[in-house]
Amino acid sequence: MPKNKKLLIFGLALIILILAGIIIWKRSDSANKLQPTLVEAGPEFMTDSEKTKLGIPAELKIQTLRRDEIGEVTVYKIIRDESDIVLDQTKIGPINPDQPAQ
Numbered sequence: 001m002p003k004n005k006k007l008l009i010f011g012l013a014l015i016i017l018i019l020a021g022i023i024i025w026k027r028s029d030s031a032n033k034l035q036p037t038l039v040e041a042g043p044e045f046m047t048d049s050e051k052t053k054l055g056i057p058a059e060l061k062i063q064t065l066r067r068d069e070i071g072e073v074t075v076y077k078i079i080r081d082e083s084d085i086v087l088d089q090t091k092i093g094p095i096n097p098d099q100p101a102q
Contacts, residue, residue, distance in 0.1 A: 043085050046076060065089060 046054075046062040050073055056062060063085060066075035075092075079085055086092060 043087065045079075046073060065092060 044064045046056070046064050048058045050064075051058050051060065051062060054073065061079040063077045063079050064073050064075075065077055065086060066073075066089075068074050077084065077086060
């Protein structure tokens with residue numbers, strides 16, 4: 001093969017590789033933009049108005065664990081001590097009345 005044809009083939013192959021790399025890079029960049037970013041939040045506590053609405057004394061410290069689709073509190077925990085605060089909500093389990101209190 002003449003030297004000019006080898007150079008032309010090498011140049012075209014190099015251009016194709018560069019274009020393929022740019023396409024892959026753009027796709028991965030746009031895919032990262034579409035993924036929602038999770039924000040780590042600390043524990044959430046009930047407001048006095050929420051406590052009043054549920055008939056809970058305002059002086060109690062109540063941690064909100066779950067809310068429904070309209071934002072109403074569905075699961076909460078009374079906090080008597082700082083160690084009662086739930087930081088990892090994946091560890092919340094159902095209440096078992098037969099299990100002795102810990």
